[in-house]
Amino acid sequence: MFLKSKLYWLLCVCFIMGLIFIVKHAEAAGSVVLSTCENPYVWSCGTPPPSSVTITVDLKDPVEGKSSIRINYDVTAGIDGGWMYCNFSTPANKRDWTKYKTISFYLKGDGGDNGIRIGLTDAEGELFLSRQLFEMKNTKWEKYTVNLAVDENGFAPGPYYQPNKEKLQSPGVLDLKEIKELSINIEDNWLNPKKGSLNIDQLELFP
């Protein structure tokens, strides 16, 4: 009897663990990796001279694979105190994100006072920025997750680069059907120096 009940409970535990494994596995299978950050050429960056921004692969200490993407920026001497932009053109370009609820990525800062916001441009050209400012004070890898929605843990309409609202079909609505662009937007602390570096790795969408 004792042996029988022991076997029963053992089978129960195995069954539950099996279920947990299947559920976890199913979730992982439903995610999609946007970038493993092994190839710098799918990223494009711009800033007016004499400011500068460069994108390279960093082989030291990646989260996944062989490398992460490293962005070095110096916008100290730029127009209006500097401007920079860094966008991820493919494979985000016109991709249907409607199946996904969150985006995650790994970020490592340089200890400086600046931060980034993740930006999404929808099919109508509307720019949305993550409400959370991801600070560069943290010099260790950290995983961040953002809701793919206009809400407090997600995005808000960006304050600049917006198309004419009257011509839009869904102003203020983040339409995930054709995401044109994923961007990294440096936000400075309004003090000098407006320069530094950051590393980013493993951008992924989750259902």
Ligand SMILES: [Ca+2]
């Ligand atoms: Ca990588």
Ligand SMILES: [Ca+2]
């Ligand atoms: Ca819209």
